Amino acid sequence: MRRSRKTIPAAMRREIIERDGNRCVYCGIRSGQLTFPGPFRVVIHVDHVYPDSRGGDTQPWNLVCSCSRCNMSKGDRTPKEAGLSMDFLPEGWMYDGQIYNPSHFEEPDGVA
Numbered sequence: 236m237r238r239s240r241k242t243i244p245a246a247m248r249r250e251i252i253e254r255d256g257n258r259c260v261y262c263g264i265r266s267g268q269l270t271f272p273g274p275f276r277v278v279i280h281v282d283h284v285y286p287d288s289r290g291g292d293t294q295p296w297n298l299v300c301s302c303s304r305c306n307m308s309k310g311d312r313t314p315k316e317a318g319l320s321m322d323f324l325p326e327g328w329m330y331d332g333q334i335y336n337p338s339h340f341e342e343p344d345g346v347a
Contacts, residue, residue, distance in 0.1 A: 243281055243293055251281050255300035261314065263322040264302050277302050286311050 243251075257279055258265040266279040282301035285291035288311050299321070301309070309317040 243298065247293075247295065247298070248281050251295060251298045252279065252300055254295075258300060259302035259305050260299040260321045260323060261301060261305040261309070261319045280306050282306050282309070285313055 256265075259277075259279060264277050266277055268277045279300045279302060281298050283291045283293070284297050284299055287293065291297050305319060309319055314320065
């Protein structure tokens with residue numbers, strides 16, 4: 236049975252997109268750029284680093300911007316499992332004035 240997906244609040248989604256500079260943390264491409272082969276415009280999504288379906292939190296420290304290509308190749312895996320690395324780390328990993336621990340990106344506490 237499939238779990239229902241957690242909704243990312245619109246305000247949090249906007250903050251994540253602003254924090255990450257509206258670009259994919261895995262490949263660095265920006266929203267609206269043309270892709271090759273194309274011409275297709277890049278669409279940026281807000282993605283759970285540790286998958287929602289595997290118990291990942293819908294919290295700023297577990298959310299990043301991801302282009303459709305990277306998001307689809309990552310699927311229901313961690314970046315490490317998918318062979319992806321973060322092209323850049325969003326500045327300070329801050330959200331709403333709080334700094335979040337980057338060590339949570341692979342295996343958050345309490346998630347088996």
